[in-house]
Amino acid sequence: MKSQKPRIVSIGGGTGLSTLLRGLKKAPVDLSVIVTVTDDGGSSGRLREELRVLPPGDIRNCMIALSEDEHLMSHLFRFRFNSEGGLHNHSFGNLFLTAMAAVTGDFAVAVRLTSEVLAIKGVIYPCTNSNVQLRAELEDGSWVEGETRITGQRKRVRRVQLDPPDARPLPDALEAIASADLITIGPGSLYTSLIPNMLVQEVIGALRTSRAMKIYIQNVMTQPGETGNYSAADHIQALAEHSDGILFPNVLLNDELPSVEMLRPYGAEGAALVEIDRDRLKSFGLNIMERQLLSQDGKIRHDPDRLASAVLEMANL
Secondary structure, eight states: OOOOSOEEEEEEOHHHHHHHHHHHTTSSOEEEEEEOOOOOSHHHHHHHHHHOOOOOHHHHHHHHHHSOTTOHHHHHHHOBOOOSSTTTTOBHHHHHHHHHHHHHSOHHHHHHHHHHHHTOSSEEEESOSSOOEEEEEETTSOEEESHHHHHHTOSOEEEEEEESTTOOOOHHHHHHHHHOSEEEEOSSOIIIIIHHHHTSTTHHHHHHHOOSEEEEEOOSBOOTTTSTTOOHHHHHHHHHHTTTSOSOOEEEEEOOOOOHHHHHHHHHTTOOBOOOOHHHHHHTTOEEEEEOOBOSSSSSSBOHHHHHHHHHHHTTO
């Protein structure tokens, strides 16, 4: 018998997507997650370079977010090695996923089987099974390849592309989009976590034909080297330019102001609160909802429960 629970597809990558998932997993919904695979930094980047595998880090984080918090395997997948050798700072979860991909010969199958080991609530799909790199044209006309190098340039990004450009999605991911009641994108790094998913063949078309409600979740802060000085409308315009138009006409914004003391260390690193330029947003014909979404843990980031609650409220679920 088919589940009558609302079907939600969440698209993105990085810590922003994991934050949303930690809140949504508590709701009576069927969750599917589509995760970018362009990461080339840290443990994931080293595994990718040495073993020519897809980067497991963002997917591992989503698995942990959707697992039981106190589950022993969840703790194990968080574990990082601390040594003088080659294992230093590698995540056990990354190594497990990489080994599973080698055993099965298919990264998507490895993700599915590893999800079963962790008994997660939901289904996770890499946005593509192809080994893709992210390329960016910067404001000065130069091109840079690799997610880490793109953000390290500290220059405004004009556009990004996948290399090779003909990467295809998993058929099951397209089916999840087609059957969804709600599709979200964000929060997350605009050019390196959100837009890469839109660049995979057929994803834009699937989103356009889907009858699901579609919500874009705006980041709280700008990101140095990626979205410096971007307003909310700047984020949405960049996403639309890479998606052949606005695919997510509903926008969820945080309107809670952190203290000056909390903002100070972020400002020292070149980050600032994303300006909500309401008149420009309305000129795009968007449906906007503003809520107090900040975590109360002393850091400027979304609270998982507040965020999930606001998403479900906006979707009337």
